[in-house]
Amino acid sequence: MSSSGSDGRRGGRRARHSGEAFWWALFSAGGVMAALFVPAFVVVTGVLLPAGDPAVAAARAEAFGQAVGWWPVKIALLGVIVLSLFHCAHRIRHTLMDFGLRRYSGLLKVPCYGGALAASLWAALVLRGNTGLV
Amino acid sequence: MSQGGYRRPHRWAWWMERPGYMRFMIRELTSFFMAGYLVVFLVTLSRVGAGDAAFAEWVGALSRPGWVAAHVVALLAAVWHAITFFGAVPQAMPIFLGEKRLSAPIAMIVMGYGPWLTVSAVVVWWMLR
Amino acid sequence: MSKERASASAGRVGSGEQVAGSPVATDERTITLELFRYHPETDAEPRFQSYEVPYNEDWVVLDAINWIKDHVDGTVTHRWSCRMGVCGSCGMMVNGEPVLTCAAFLKSYFPFAVRVEPLVNFPVERDLVVSMDGFMDKLEAVKPYMIRDDVNDTSGGEFRQSPAELAKYKQFSMCINCMLCYAACPVVGHEEGFLGPAALALGHRYNKDSRDHGRSERMDVMLSDEAMWGCTFVGECSVVCPKHVDPAGAIQQAKAMGAQEYFKAFVMPKGAGA
Ligand code: SF4
Ligand code: FES
Numbered sequence: 001m002s003s004s005g006s007d008g009r010r011g012g013r014r015a016r017h018s019g020e021a022f023w024w025a026l027f028s029a030g031g032v033m034a035a036l037f038v039p040a041f042v043v044v045t046g047v048l049l050p051a052g053d054p055a056v057a058a059a060r061a062e063a064f065g066q067a068v069g070w071w072p073v074k075i076a077l078l079g080v081i082v083l084s085l086f087h088c089a090h091r092i093r094h095t096l097m098d099f100g101l102r103r104y105s106g107l108l109k110v111p112c113y114g115g116a117l118a119a120s121l122w123a124a125l126v127l128r129g130n131t132g133l134v
Numbered sequence: 135m136s137q138g139g140y141r142r143p144h145r146w147a148w149w150m151e152r153p154g155y156m157r158f159m160i161r162e163l164t165s166f167f168m169a170g171y172l173v174v175f176l177v178t179l180s181r182v183g184a185g186d187a188a189f190a191e192w193v194g195a196l197s198r199p200g201w202v203a204a205h206v207v208a209l210l211a212a213v214w215h216a217i218t219f220f221g222a223v224p225q226a227m228p229i230f231l232g233e234k235r236l237s238a239p240i241a242m243i244v245m246g247y248g249p250w251l252t253v254s255a256v257v258v259w260w261m262l263r
Numbered sequence: 264m265s266k267e268r269a270s271a272s273a274g275r276v277g278s279g280e281q282v283a284g285s286p287v288a289t290d291e292r293t294i295t296l297e298l299f300r301y302h303p304e305t306d307a308e309p310r311f312q313s314y315e316v317p318y319n320e321d322w323v324v325l326d327a328i329n330w331i332k333d334h335v336d337g338t339v340t341h342r343w344s345c346r347m348g349v350c351g352s353c354g355m356m357v358n359g360e361p362v363l364t365c366a367a368f369l370k371s372y373f374p375f376a377v378r379v380e381p382l383v384n385f386p387v388e389r390d391l392v393v394s395m396d397g398f399m400d401k402l403e404a405v406k407p408y409m410i411r412d413d414v415n416d417t418s419g420g421e422f423r424q425s426p427a428e429l430a431k432y433k434q435f436s437m438c439i440n441c442m443l444c445y446a447a448c449p450v451v452g453h454e455e456g457f458l459g460p461a462a463l464a465l466g467h468r469y470n471k472d473s474r475d476h477g478r479s480e481r482m483d484v485m486l487s488d489e490a491m492w493g494c495t496f497v498g499e500c501s502v503v504c505p506k507h508v509d510p511a512g513a514i515q516q517a518k519a520m521g522a523q524e525y526f527k528a529f530v531m532p533k534g535a536g537a
Binding site for chain 3: 139140141142144145148149151152154155158162222224225226227228230232233234235
């Protein structure tokens, strides 16, 4: 009697059906990872690696190769990349919804999360040392 | 629940109506650029494993103006993502010390900019040392 | 400049004679108000109607609309009550911006015309009045009341709360249901099932209340796909809110809480813990 409340409000639980909670959690965690790491990644691979005269570039290239070759770094990289991918996928999906594709919110999961999943698998292969895909 | 009355037409160009909507749109678009960058980043990582010659060739390609420009855009997008993401921290994760709420700037520094700078410095140092 | 001051003081003298709902004009200058008009029994489509209104620096947009209704056109229909920003009934779009018309001074628009429309994202019932039905349903959906496991048991006295516990939700309890945030939210306009800023902030207010036991019940509603996950943190709801409720912040917090509940349900299947 006491636990059901006086007017039965506790009865008739509505079924929870929120895959959205799951995707949002990935989005959120990925947002943190992307914010912390991606700017630095871009600076390293997009600016510092290719910049400078050949000698400097060669030294940097070697350092980069060794730095990302250590297995704990590979695992960390995989985590950061996968979460960041799902962050982007979720945001892209919701942006498309906000811009008029809301009625396809379910359908949009396929290219968005599917794409993130495919890229994640690729990342796992790449970091395992399997480079045959590119 | 009667929802009668006149319904105004949908505003498809809603995102142009307020400066705040435009800022929102720019923030959301960072995800497209970051997704693109992550794919390029994976190519870079895969080239590392493909041997010194393959990697040197790829790095050489990255130094061409088109790729440099693309990376500048990606950098702006990633930095803007970080700024807007950490900017939301005080709203999304309020911290209370008793009755007092940690002020927004301090929350942003402690939970955003501080870790961001630290992580960035470590990443750049580790990857190019 | 001196003329401005003169008219301002004239306004103050004049304001002594003002009666609620029937302000007295005290300035020769005028300002144009373009009102959104729609009478369902005669109009198939809405139209705009212009009115010349005496300009008074002390007037707010609501004063000007009241003046029109009292002196020019009694058919103009609008909502208002307190004239002091606490009842939440006078929200309208003024030059495209959702505002409390009792807090929007003509001064900030003069000498340009002021265009007044009913709040967007709501069906229009008549002129400047929107239908609140959907909004009320959404407020009700989040069970905005204290839910206790021991609701009948007050033998222990009142349910106490420390100032620190109060601080956790106080901001979210300041809402006056003016619906400005719904007019500022693009997701409200596109997604019927989205509960919207004020309702979600209110639900979160109770979820954060140390005296409440209803979080799980509310989460049953808030965890459904449409209820809150459509929010993309545009954030304009918090910009337009006249009471600094920060519904955008509340929703992000509610999402984090919802995600926790979601994962907890895996560890502790439904019913087992309740
Ligand atoms: S949250 Fe703010 S804007 Fe929204 S209804 Fe409440 S007081 Fe008005
Ligand atoms: S008339 Fe009450 S809030 Fe404006």
